[in-house]
Amino acid sequence: MKTGLFSIGLDTYWPQFDGLLDNLNGYHYHISNKLQGMGANLVDAGMVDTPEKAQEAAKLFKTEDVDIIFLFISTYALSSTVLPVVQKAKVPVVMLNIQPVAQLDYEKFNAMGDKGKMTGYWLEHCQSCSLPELACVFNRSGIDYHVVSGYMQEDYVWQEINNWVDAARVAEGMRNNRVGILGHYYNGMLDVYSDLTQQSATFGNHFEILEMCELFDLRQAVTEQEIETKVDEFKQKFDVSEECEISEIRRAAQTSVALDKLIKKHNLGSMAYYYEGSGEYENIVTSVIAGNTLLTGANTPIAGECEIKNVQAMKIMDLFGVGGSFSEFYLSDFKDDVVYLGHDGPAHFAIAEGSVGLVPLPIYHGKPGQGLSIQMTVKHGPVTVLSVVTRRDGSVFLQVCEGESVPGPVLQIGNTNSRYKFPMGAREFMNEWSRGGPSHHCAIGVGHISNKLEKLADILGIKVRKLT
Numbered sequence: 048m049k050t051g052l053f054s055i056g057l058d059t060y061w062p063q064f065d066g067l068l069d070n071l072n073g074y075h076y077h078i079s080n081k082l083q084g085m086g087a088n089l090v091d092a093g094m095v096d097t098p099e100k101a102q103e104a105a106k107l108f109k110t111e112d113v114d115i116i117f118l119f120i121s122t123y124a125l126s127s128t129v130l131p132v133v134q135k136a137k138v139p140v141v142m143l144n145i146q147p148v149a150q151l152d153y154e155k156f157n158a159m160g161d162k163g164k165m166t167g168y169w170l171e172h173c174q175s176c177s178l179p180e181l182a183c184v185f186n187r188s189g190i191d192y193h194v195v196s197g198y199m200q201e202d203y204v205w206q207e208i209n210n211w212v213d214a215a216r217v218a219e220g221m222r223n224n225r226v227g228i229l230g231h232y233y234n235g236m237l238d239v240y241s242d243l244t245q246q247s248a249t250f251g252n253h254f255e256i257l258e259m260c261e262l263f264d265l266r267q268a269v270t271e272q273e274i275e276t277k278v279d280e281f282k283q284k285f286d287v288s289e290e291c292e293i294s295e296i297r298r299a300a301q302t303s304v305a306l307d308k309l310i311k312k313h314n315l316g317s318m319a320y321y322y323e324g325s326g327e328y329e330n331i332v333t334s335v336i337a338g339n340t341l342l343t344g345a346n347t348p349i350a351g352e353c354e355i356k357n358v359q360a361m362k363i364m365d366l367f368g369v370g371g372s373f374s375e376f377y378l379s380d381f382k383d384d385v386v387y388l389g390h391d392g393p394a395h396f397a398i399a400e401g402s403v404g405l406v407p408l409p410i411y412h413g414k415p416g417q418g419l420s421i422q423m424t425v426k427h428g429p430v431t432v433l434s435v436v437t438r439r440d441g442s443v444f445l446q447v448c449e450g451e452s453v454p455g456p457v458l459q460i461g462n463t464n465s466r467y468k469f470p471m472g473a474r475e476f477m478n479e480w481s482r483g484g485p486s487h488h489c490a491i492g493v494g495h496i497s498n499k500l501e502k503l504a505d506i507l508g509i510k511v512r513k514l515t
Contacts, residue, residue, distance in 0.1 A: 048219045050212065051113035052079055053092035053104050053132065055124035055177070061096075064167030068094070071121040071171065074147060074199065078119055081205060085212045092132075094121070101128045105135035115215040115506070117208070119143045123176040126184040133190055139506050140185075141211050144178045144196040145204055147171065193505060207498075214502035217366040220316075221507075222251035224362055226355070227315040229257040230322030230332070233352040238486040241355040242441060249443040249509060250359060255313050259328050265312075266305035266331060273304045281337060284344070284396060285405035291419060295334075295407060299419050302331055303338025310347055317362045318342075321353040333418040337405055339393035340421050343373070350488070351392030356435040360445075360490035361395075364433060367499060369492030370398035371433075372425055376487060377464055379473045385453060386473045388432075388491065389464025391420055398493045400424045400452070406461045425452045425465040429495045432467075434485035436512070445504050446483045448476065448514035449495045465491075470515065483512050 054075040061068045072094060083089050090111040092104035108116060115138055118129065133140045151172055159165045178194065185192045193211070197204035232240055243254050277300035281287060287296065310318065320339075322332045339349035348361035350373050357373065364371025372395035377387035391411060396403040404422035411417065434446040450469040457464050469476040497513055504511045 048088060048115075048216045049090050049111055049113040050082060050087035050215065051090045051092065051108045051111070051116035051136065051138070052082060052119070053116070054094045054119040054121045055129055056094055056096040056122050057124050058096040060122065060170060064163070064170060067122070067167050067171060074121060074145075075119055077199065078117070078143065078145070081208070082117065082212065085209050086216075087212050095128050095132065096124065098127055098131070101131045105132045108132065108136040108138075113138055114219050115211065116140045117143055117211075119145065120174045120177045120181070122170045123173055126177075126180050129181055130184055130188060133185070133192075134188065139191065139193065139215070141193045141195060141208075142178065142181060143208070144174050144194055146174050146198045149198045149201065191505070191508075193502075210499045210502055213367060214499050214506055217363060217499075217503055218506045220366040221359075221362065224250075224252040224316040225255055225314055226252050226358065226362075227255050227257050227310070227313060227318035227320075228353065228355065229262065229318060229320035230259060230353060233321050234323075236352060239352060239354045239356065239488065242437065243355070245437070245441050245443060246355065246359060249507060252359075255315065257309065257313070257318075259322055259324065259331065262305055262309055262331060263327055265308045266301055269301045269304045274300045277301075277303050280341065281405060284341060284403065285337070285421075286402040288404060288406045290407050291405060292407065295419055298330070299334045299337040302334040303341060305331075306335065306338040306342060310342060315347065317348045317350075317358045319350045319353045319355045319358045321351060333411065336391070336393060336418065336420050340396055340403075343393045344396040348373075348395070349393045351390065352488070354486065354488045356437065356486055357488040357490060360433045360435045363500070363503065364431075364490045364492035365395075367492065367496055369431065369494050369496055370395040370425075371490040371492050372398060372463060374463070374489050374491050376477070377458065379477060380466070381473060383455065383466070384473050385455065385466040385468050386476060387458070387464055387466055388489070389458070389462050390488075391462045394421045394423045394463040396421075396423065398426050400426045400465075408461045420461040421463055422459065422461055423463040424457055425463075425491055426493050427452050427454055428493065430467065431492050431494065431496045431500070432489050433492065433500065434483070434489045436483060436485045438484070442509070444510040444512060445500055446480070446485050446512045446514075447497045447500050448480065449497050450476075476514065479514050
């Protein structure tokens with residue numbers, strides 16, 4: 048991801064106030080170093096203090112194809128030196144209204160005596176002066192913008208900037224993502240049906256339609272050595288139950304190898320799947336959970352029941368580095384005031400609390416066949432629940448709620464399931480979450496990241512419905 052940075056100032060000041068430009072450039076370099084420390088691939092246009100330099104900066108950002116621009120208001124500057132840059136770049140812009148200090152030492156300042164030096168020192172701290180002017184011009188020009196206000200040594204400022212960098216990186220990751228669709232929807236599950244065109248228009252990703260016969264051919268070509276290697280991986284990553292039959296473990300391992308090859312062949316970053324068939328195809332779809340869990344935990348989220356909207360949510364969470372485990376609502380516990388969420392499909396084992404069990408299931412509820420499944424609980428502590436939602440008019444928005452994964456009894460039914468507490472309580476959470484109109488699936492990640500998700504939505508140009 049390429050990140051643009053430029054500072055603004057007024058060239059008239061430089062000969063008037065000795066040392067002012069040097070000091071402002073010093074703040075610029077400090078911001079530059081901070082951004083690079085956040086992993087940003089920086090395109091630095093330096094100090095823009097004339098309309099001519101504005102045109103040069105605009106050309107640089109356009110040529111380098113930056114994804115986001117940070118504009119440091121170093122002192123007062125004319126809006127005419129800013130508008131051309133953001134107009135031409137046509138990417139999200141974040142204005143940094145960041146002062147050198149939290150509070151001016153007024154007594155020391157007023158004791159300087161020399162009003163010329165005092166004015167130069169004030170100009171070094173008058174970042175707020177230009178913010179309303181720039182906002183006015185952007186509003187009248189129809190340019191979307193965002194603001195971070197604070198001071199250089201403030202943790203809040205750098206956390207906000209880091210969140211913007213992360214959000215821009217995730218937006219780029221979604222644009223570059225290739226989403227596989229294997230099989231078909233779960234028949235009659237109307238809420239999961241998705242408009243692929245609208246999803247691509249919102250997130251910019253590509254959808255690759257896959258056929259079961261291709262996975263079948265790949266599975267047929269799996270060697271004994273590949274099966275043995277995958278069985279060893281199962282034993283390393285999972286707590287394999289003694290109840291699992293060797294034949295079932297090998298069956299799942301063979302399918303897992305084929306899934307790996309399918310993902311690699313099509314360069315997929317995520318996949319939604321479901322299939323109901325007979326014979327060899329049923330043999331495949333009843334042995335995918337272990338392999339899909341490995342893929343999900345290795346940054347290729349896989350969603351069952353062909354839940355495309357939710358695999359988008361899972362990918363967002365995974366790109367933020369917080370997991371994104373495939374979940375649905377299991378039950379409410381009104382005594383302990385918790386909601387249970389989980390699923391019989393793939394889990395994100397990288398965010399597990401304790402070991403991840405690979406266990407046999409005599410029956411997949413509501414689905415054909417039997418096979419292996421995952422028993423897992425999401426790590427205890429703060430979590431964020433995310434759903435990608437489609438409105439009646441076809442538009443897309445994000446629904447978000449922060450909560451906590453808490454200890455307590457879980458259902459030992461060979462499924463992922465965890466207990467979650469929410470600020471508004473179990474009853475109100477269920478009511479309000481459902482009112483938003485999401486499908487019955489969601490993605491769960493560790494940590495509270497609603498701030499980052501709101502920034503991602505701003506970059507994508509969509510809304511967020513946050514439950515509080």
